[in-house]
Amino acid sequence: MHPEIETWYRGLYDENYARLNAKHSTVMMSPSDEVVEARKHAKLGIGLDIGCGRGGNTLFLAEAGFKMKAFDLSPSAIKNLREEAEKRRLEIEAVAGNFLHELLPFKFNIVVASYIFDHFEEDEAHYIVRRMQEKTQKGGVNVVTTFGHGTIEHPDAAIRHHHFKMDELLRLYRGWQIIRCEKTRKNDMNLPHKFPVLKLVAKKTAA
Numbered sequence: 125m126h127p128e129i130e131t132w133y134r135g136l137y138d139e140n141y142a143r144l145n146a147k148h149s150t151v152m153m154s155p156s157d158e159v160v161e162a163r164k165h166a167k168l169g170i171g172l173d174i175g176c177g178r179g180g181n182t183l184f185l186a187e188a189g190f191k192m193k194a195f196d197l198s199p200s201a202i203k204n205l206r207e208e209a210e211k212r213r214l215e216i217e218a219v220a221g222n223f224l225h226e227l228l229p230f231k232f233n234i235v236v237a238s239y240i241f242d243h244f245e246e247d248e249a250h251y252i253v254r255r256m257q258e259k260t261q262k263g264g265v266n267v268v269t270t271f272g273h274g275t276i277e278h279p280d281a282a283i284r285h286h287h288f289k290m291d292e293l294l295r296l297y298r299g300w301q302i303i304r305c306e307k308t309r310k311n312d313m314n315l316p317h318k319f320p321v322l323k324l325v326a327k328k329t330a331a
């Protein structure tokens with residue numbers, strides 16, 4: 125991610141998250157249905173949410189018993205998550221920073237990447253998937269939710285998003301047990317979505 129784009133995203137998201145925090149809004153604080161499903165297939169242990177936003181998926185997994193680590197570029201998103209974790213007495217390590225710069229010395233039982241891939245170019249998106257896989261324990265689960273191919277490109281030509289095709293995602297997860305693989309045009313509230321959304325839940329079967 126180019127440093128200028130990182131700054132742009134941080135500003136854009138942070139402003140919106142700060143506004144939601146000020147209103148004590150619960151927007152983006154519920155888990156996605158694919159994370160709810162994935163949780164049933166993952167052994168309890170440690171979990172990772174990259175680009176966690178306001179923390180809906182992180183909070184759900186922590187409440188389910190996972191010891192969670194979560195990253196987001198936005199300090200306001202992380203502030204919300206930390207406050208919520210404290211209120212609910214949950215063990216969550218919430219870090220304001222770029223997950224691409226993190227070493228991550230552990231292998232996790234569940235790794236979630238929800239709506240983050242369209243912030244990256246193809247090479248980076250593939251690199252992130254490989255890294256998620258590498259940082260997953262045998263028997264662990266990955267959840268990828270992302271805008272799919274056919275999503276309208278950002279008007280600013282400097283911003284190059286990658287929109288996965290399902291067969292491309294499935295190729296990256298070859299050798300994994302595919303638990304869910306879905307292309308939908310509905311959002312989490314079951315309302316029509318402008319763009320195709322891909323949802324993949326996969327289990328690592330080999331070390």
Ligand SMILES: C[S@@+](CC[C@H](N)C(=O)[O-])C[C@H]1O[C@@H](n2cnc3c(N)ncnc32)[C@H](O)[C@@H]1O
Nearest residue numbers: 137175176177195196197198221222223238239
């Ligand atoms: C569309 S939001 C999705 C938030 C959350 N995962 C969800 O599904 O509600 C994308 C989030 O990714 C974060 N993000 C993008 N690139 C990131 C990076 N390199 N490191 C950490 N967070 C990042 C943004 O700050 C933003 O909060």
